[in-house]
Amino acid sequence: MSVYFSQRGITRPADDRLSELGFGRAHHRTLTFIGVQPGCTVQELAKTLRIANQNLNRVLSPLVKQGYVEQRHDPKDLRFRRLYLTEQGRELEEHGFQAQFERLDEVMRQSDRATLQAYLDFTRLMMDAEDRAFLDAVSGSGEPADD
Template identity: 55%
Template sequence: MTDIKTPPHGASKLTANPLFLRDEELRQAIEMLFFAYRDFTGVADEILADYGFGRAHHRAIYFIGRHPGMTVSELLRILRITKQSLNRVLGQLIEEGYVSQQQGVQDRRQRLLRLTEKGRALEERLSAAQQSLIAGAFREVGAESVDGFRKVLLGIMGNEGDRERFERLQSPRR
């Protein structure tokens, strides 16, 4: 097109081109999300392996623990998987005594889900591992950074309904 060389793809940082910085900033963010998420799930995966469970079991345990008495449909909507997929893991969790089902009162078609004591123990073990990872990161940075982290994650969530799950917390007085 012109004589001016189009910087092919990785324009040098020395050019201090704002567009490049922006691109690089976004690429780094994508990559950081990948690495951080890998390690974040990794600490739970190690524990799950002891029980012969996978991430799917973890997600079910997590949300049931978070919302005791939730229905199967609600869990399906959160996880965004099919009933058949969920049933495999949920069936295992119930059979092995980690989750209990209880018929709904107003609507007796519903099967309300709860963690058993055994399920609660596993949930706590898993959460403790992930919380200690997050807590370590939170401790290294300031409260403002933690707040920035939350804000960005909320911004990434496309779904308004998901966003509403997160009421603003008061910052703990440190």
């Protein structure tokens, strides 16, 4: 249960802001991963989020209609739509990220280095191998990411 309450504590500020706009956690995840992988295709995003394209489109459609996400056809293959955050989308995603960063920063300041390393090791071990590989890839280092 501690994992549940920990996640809720970290995501609450973003959830509250998104709720004001009629969005939920699925919208937040979508914005976050488009922000991390600008230009990803709908199919790539669905694979990353491990959801069906149809379910992703239910989440993505209002984000596009309300101007948070922009879809552009891939110039090399018009069958693919590439996804980008608009300025408005970046601001919303950054609001959620900033609140999470502040919460984590507060906790980190209260923790010693060994505790932080144990947390990073623990959360990494909880990930599926595919998710660890994704995190390593988006961190840009090829090395395990520290977050």
